[in-house]
Amino acid sequence: MTTHEFPLSVRAVRAFADNYIWLIDAPRAPGRVLVVDPGDAAPVIAELRRHGASLAAILLTHHHPDHIGGVADLLASGPGPIPVIGPDDARIGHLTRRMADSEMLELPDLGVAFQSLHVPGHTASHIAFFGHGALFCGDTLFSAGCGRLFEGSAAQMRASLTRLSELPGATRVFAGHEYTAANLKFASQAEPDNAAADAYRMQVEALRSRDQPSLPSTLDIETRVNPFLRCEYPAVRAAAARHAGRDLPDGTAVFAALRSWKDGFRA
Numbered sequence: 001m002t003t004h005e006f007p008l009s010v011r012a013v014r015a016f017a018d019n020y021i022w023l024i025d026a027p028r029a030p031g032r033v034l035v036v037d038p039g040d041a042a043p044v045i046a047e048l049r050r051h052g053a054s055l056a057a058i059l060l061t062h063h064h065p066d067h068i069g070g071v072a073d074l075l076a077s078g079p080g081p082i083p084v085i086g087p088d089d090a091r092i093g094h095l096t097r098r099m100a101d102s103e104m105l106e107l108p109d110l111g112v113a114f115q116s117l118h119v120p121g122h123t124a125s126h127i128a129f130f131g132h133g134a135l136f137c138g139d140t141l142f143s144a145g146c147g148r149l150f151e152g153s154a155a156q157m158r159a160s161l162t163r164l165s166e167l168p169g170a171t172r173v174f175a176g177h178e179y180t181a182a183n184l185k186f187a188s189q190a191e192p193d194n195a196a197a198d199a200y201r202m203q204v205e206a207l208r209s210r211d212q213p214s215l216p217s218t219l220d221i222e223t224r225v226n227p228f229l230r231c232e233y234p235a236v237r238a239a240a241a242r243h244a245g246r247d248l249p250d251g252t253a254v255f256a257a258l259r260s261w262k263d264g265f266r267a
Contacts, residue, residue, distance in 0.1 A: 008112075008132045010174060012213050013047050015040040018178045019066055020215065022136060023047060028111030032056040036129070036136045037176055041070030045077050054078060056110055060086030060095075061138030062126040067176060068092055083107075087118075089125040099127055119164065121157025122147030128164065134172045135219070137164060142175045143204075143217040144197070145183030146228040148263065154256035158231065165229050169220035180204050180214035183226075185267040190227035190258060191235050197225040231255045 009025040021044055022036040034057045038044050048055060055078045060068055068086075071094050075082055081096075085105060088098035099105060101118035114131035119140045128137040139147035140157075141164050149157055184201045191197065200221060204214045223229050230236045231251040240257040241248045248254045 008134050010134065010172075010216070011047075012215070013043045015043055015070075016066055020174070020176060020178060020213065021070075022174050024112065025053075026056050026107075026110035026112060029056065029109060032110060034059060034107075034110065034112065035074070036174070037061055037067040037138060038070040038074055039064075039066040039068065041073035041077065044070060044074060055082055057107060058082060058084045059114075059129055059136065060084065060092060061128060061136065061140075061176070062087065062123045063089050063091040064123070064139070067138060087116075087125040087127045089123075101127075105129070117163065119160035121152035121160045122150055124151040126160075130167060130171070133168070133170060134174060134216075135164065135167060136174045138176045140164065141173060141222065141226075142177060142183055143173065143180040143214060143222065144187050144200070144226050145179055145262070146226075146259070149259060154259060155252050157259070158228075158252050158255040161229055165219060165223055167219055169218065169223070171219045172216040173219060173222060174216050178213060178215070180217070181208055182267065186262050186265050187225060187227050189265070190239050190261070191230065191233065192239070193235060194225065196221075200225050227258055228255060231258070 011023050013021040015021050019039050021038050024034040026032040031053050033053045035044055036059045083096045084094045085097045086092050086095055099116035103116045106113045114129040117128045119126050119128050122139045140160055181204050187197050207214050227236050231254040237254050240254045243261045244257040
């Protein structure tokens, strides 16, 4: 079995109101853990202590404080140097490696390998980590939704989402926030007759009623329920045009109208 083929054991650590910090058990190093987007160190440290584990590496998708705010305290909490890997962005401190688009990150002692995908839109330098049938996508792709456009254009974000949607359908999607139920309420307006979204909504409601995460999703699910990945579908195009009050000439215009609509949407 090669490093790329090792399955990943991933668990969520909750932070703030709705963030997920993802902990990855290193396949080749029992008791060693990689952490993705630690906005807060305290719950990560508590989880490591609960399992008698130690920190092996930190992966960062973008510079927002709720994704990087715990890095300094995590580095101070453990013995020895810890690699900190993320996008090439001067706003992110403590980086030991800056990932370029399509660059491979291989940590053979841990048994992990990820490809870095540059996915601008939410932020200019945002990256995602893809490998082992898993996608750690920060705030670019959410289940049934996508991130706000803080530093990028609609065209950039749509291209980023399209790129992610072209990965294998079985890919597990580990997004940065528990937004799924709210996103599905918007999806019901953007594509009212989507039976797959209706069925998914029932699954998500059942999970959330038990206080369980709705994530990970899969890309197969997202291509069937996420309106931001379905801008070419007639029902989505028609709903976006109705809300915008004008004809929308192409998929990017549809995406821009959907994103603007979602920004002000209240269920």
